[in-house]
Amino acid sequence: MTRVKRGFWLGLAIVLLRPVMVLMTRREWRGQEKVPAGGGVVVTNHISKVDPLVLGHFIVDLPRNPRFLAKDTLFKKGLVGAVMRGAHQIPVRRHTTDAALALAAAVDAVKDGSLVLMHPEGTCTKDPDLWPMVGKTGAARLALLTGAPMVPVVQWGAQRIHHPITNKFRPRWRTPVSVVVGDPIDLSAYADRPVTAELLEEITEKVMFRLRDMVAELRGEPAPTGPLFRLRRRREATS
Template sequence: MPRRRISFWYRFAAVLVKPPLVVLIKRDWRGMENIPAEGGFITAVNHNSHADPFAYGHFQYNTGRVPRFLAKSGLFKKGFVGAAMRGTGQIPVYRESSDALSAYRAAIDAVERGECVAFYPEATLTRDPDMWPMTGKTGAARVALETRCPVIPVAQWGANLLLPPYAKKPDILPRKTHQVLAGPPVDLARFYDKEMTPELLKEATEVIMAAITAQLELIRGEKAPATPFDPRQVRIEQRRRSLTQVEREARELTADAEHEKERGK
């Protein structure tokens, strides 16, 4: 695959990050032939460890098509990390502010300039108990349908064994293997030329997430659950249970009060 020009900051970051990655993890990388050699595109990647942006970034760097990640805006503000984030062209995400749509616009601009934008559609570490991809947010689908660029589904596994979600220390020994499988572009043609309604974006996102999950099934050699883990539904169910508990306790208190009132007559 021909290598495109890579900026100083990206090369500098690679010099710092690649040596420890090579020491800490072995690599089993497949599907690089599915990464477009030219033109703008999206990679849609599962997220299961705070270490996987570095491990996956290493994979993509080696394809010659460096990714622009969407990252929390706070990482861009100060010090060396902020300078590196800005210098490598990462895209800040401003949540709950008037600039919340700027990441979406920046992603479209990057794709239209022929760059790669890497999306974690889950938007956070998976909450699935068995580490399968969860339901996704619609950002990747929005950009894909707006630009009609290729969407490459990518599954990764192994960084989560080195640094499990929310773990404070890595599990270095025995040496882990980072597995990556990039699949062929997701077919989203049936969604083109249609109004970009929430329902359509949700359906397109489900197609993208299913493609990522299919790649992870090949890596893990097992089937994912038929229904993806949905953290929103879990929160709704937890609130419902909490309200039910509160209502039950309120009824018990009312019954106790009425009982005491009857006894006092």
Template structure:
């Protein structure tokens, strides 16, 4: 049962997918939503969270939907290449992004437009499933910060843990039984107004906003896990780890 009644108009894609996805998640997971009322009931906003599994966009959608909002994701463009699947994702209001490409600017414009239209946009600032050996949040990319600074909308951090037990990073098969506990803690909106007011909007300003976002997410993950994150967040570039695809596969192999 939803915590808040859904107010937004739902497309055919949502009417088709919601009961199927909910039934699958209820049969394979237990969930604990903490402070979900911090998600705005209406108006444009960004939800930012850590990324631990290919399945956690579904569990995050469960959280957002349960609090009366339709989640609009920045999703990798490969998911849209299949004609039928692409039509479904577009009907559901998802936003394709070509990672590590100049065309990613189009996704930024689409996300800004979605926020201005009053939609709830979900962004994984890390850009991919964490490569940290212990699953902690990594350094963030600038996309979420840039959208927030451009729109001035509420930025809602979420720390989550547990989805990786259902589907480990890059695993081919899920571990369905027993049901896994997925915990998501929603923080209060971040105040980036001082950074949004700065002109010109330099790389340093955007980086400061990104660092604040990742610090807030990490603090929430620490609360959820009951543990302390490393003092320095994992950096894929410094570690020489590939930024897309399965980091465990050799270069030249399909990810």
């Protein structure tokens, strides 16, 4: 197996967490050969709070070093925060102007040859049947700024450990989890167009429909028809 420099903190996380994941999950990894050898933007569905552990395990097994965009509050929590900072994960301060700093850090990471993993939905899906929701445009902007391949990755099974709707944790040994990598999303048609909000939304919709189709294939059932589920703001839902 190719040796990859992990660094102390990422190495510590692997030593602590990988044995737990090996015992807790029964894994099906598919499409590893489609992950780029250099920098790339990995877009994936978000179905559980344990997604980073499943996806991190998958990336570490390639072997590569994952770079996640994560809520900045995680970087302030004791050992977890020390690992996140030491392993060079990327903090995001949501709903602030500082969110642009996370994008700049992600651009630098991709250009340095890292795999940056993003959940375009920004949170665990709230779709009642756990299909991908409407996404945010950060991943589309990152791919356009770097010119790096955008690789769709879908997963299923983590919701059996933590369910995003009920918020219940039910860890069991050997829980089946699957991770599948698809062909890179072709963005060549957008290369010469001005980067506008409309363009980013168009690309993001394309990405989320691709993820939905891949999830349907992984689940072995037809994808729903019609628009993606949209998470309404609380004031809209109560007006």
